[in-house]
Amino acid sequence: MKRLKITDHHGWTPRKLRKQERKIKNAPLRQRVMAVRLVMEGSLGKEVASMVHACRQTVSHYVPLFNEGGLELLLHRDVAPLREPFLTEKQQKEIKQLVLTTTPAELDWDIASAWNTKILQSYVHHRYGISISREALRKLLH
Template sequence: MKRLKITNDHGWTPRTLRKEERKIKNISLRQRVIAVRLVMEGYLGKDVASMLNLCRQSVAFYVSLFNEGGLDLLLDRKYPPGREPFLTPEQQQELKQTILTHTPAELGWDIASSWNTRILQSYIREHYGVDMSREGIRKLLHRM
């Protein structure tokens, strides 16, 4: 197996990388910096992988990213965009205001004096034409 090398250090030293890794809160991104620093210090890729509980190919990938674009490219994560929300931001804001300012009884939805996911599920279906699960509504309320 070929030994991993840092071909372009982009001005970083093991000491400056150690300082930088302490600032990083995201564990997976911190592991990337640690892997590159350990290779820079002379450890073999398979030893670094073993120490950090990563696969050897991941360590090699991190080193190649660092060689290509430095710390900026190493820490650049492309997250998938995720699912489109059921309600637009405007609808979410309108729903929030409705929940905060009115009771279900005032709007003719129930005799209840407070909202619950069952009542909200009916309200959202009728008012916005969107079918949401009660768990999805609970998560939406938590985010709001």
């Protein structure tokens, strides 16, 4: 197996990286800096992985990131774009109001005296033409 190597220090020394670690409040980001610092100090990838409680492949991913773009790229985390909600705000309010004030039996939708996610799922599909999971409905109601 090939030894991990820092090819471009980008002006960082192990001492500067240790100071930077102390400033970072986010634990996973601090872990990245610590892993790079330990590799820079000469530790093997599997040793570093054990020390920072990560897998070896994760540490092997951090080193090229640092080599390519320094600390800025190492600490950069892409956030997934937010998905559009299944229901509009208006539809969500209607559903909440429906659940709070009526029963399926009162609407002649079902014989049940209380809403559950299965009944609500079929109601939403019929009313709005939207297929939504029962888990998504549960989260909406909470």
